[in-house]
Amino acid sequence: MEQRHKDTLETDWQFAFPAYIACPKCTGCAVITKEDKSANFYDTAHLATCSHCGYNADTKRSRAFEQDGSLLRWHNNNFPLWLKVPCAGNAICVYNPEHLLYLESFVSAKIRERKPDEKYGWSNKSMISRLPAWIKSKKNRDDVLRAIDKLWIMAKKEGLSRPVIEE
Numbered sequence: 511m512e513q514r515h516k517d518t519l520e521t522d523w524q525f526a527f528p529a530y531i532a533c534p535k536c537t538g539c540a541v542i543t544k545e546d547k548s549a550n551f552y553d554t555a556h557l558a559t560c561s562h563c564g565y566n567a568d569t570k571r572s573r574a575f576e577q578d579g580s581l582l583r584w585h586n587n588n589f590p591l592w593l594k595v596p597c598a599g600n601a602i603c604v605y606n607p608e609h610l611l612y613l614e615s616f617v618s619a620k621i622r623e624r625k626p627d628e629k630y631g632w633s634n635k636s637m638i639s640r641l642p643a644w645i646k647s648k649k650n651r652d653d654v655l656r657a658i659d660k661l662w663i664m665a666k667k668e669g670l671s672r673p674v675i676e677e
Contacts, residue, residue, distance in 0.1 A: 515619035
């Protein structure tokens with residue numbers, strides 16, 4: 511049976527925390543978290559910390575991520591995302607292992623299903639609908655999956671584990 515991906519209409523924001531960034535002090539893997547994990551994005555401070563060098567800073571509350579060509583950065587402080595690799599003349603960047611797993615599920619699927627939102631109908635707000643065409647393209651699938659494998663290796667070296675999917 512061919513692997514399927516059903517778009518659950520997840521948005522980038524649902525994967526935004528924790529966000530692994532390149533530490534501005536040592537370039538190692540640092541993490542941005544919400545001070546209050548239960549608060550929505552705008553109602554709490556964001557904390558950037560690096561276990562390699564001790565970097566610690568509050569980040570500004572604003573739109574979390576900005577896409578600049580193929581590079582994703584933590585918006586106000588211009589922190590580059592750490593889980594990033596070149597691919598097919600572009601770059602693949604993810605915020606964290608959960609984000610990577612969702613992307614891998616989509617890219618590896620031979621059958622990709624999408625349905626309209628029950629409340630809003632067809633829209634362009636899901637992460638999958640906003641992926642660049644080159645990531646969705648069948649001709650780039652093998653290159654993208656190799657890049658995803660490299661990202662898993664980076665994550666594992668940093669002690670970030672692959673999420674367990676609950677059925």
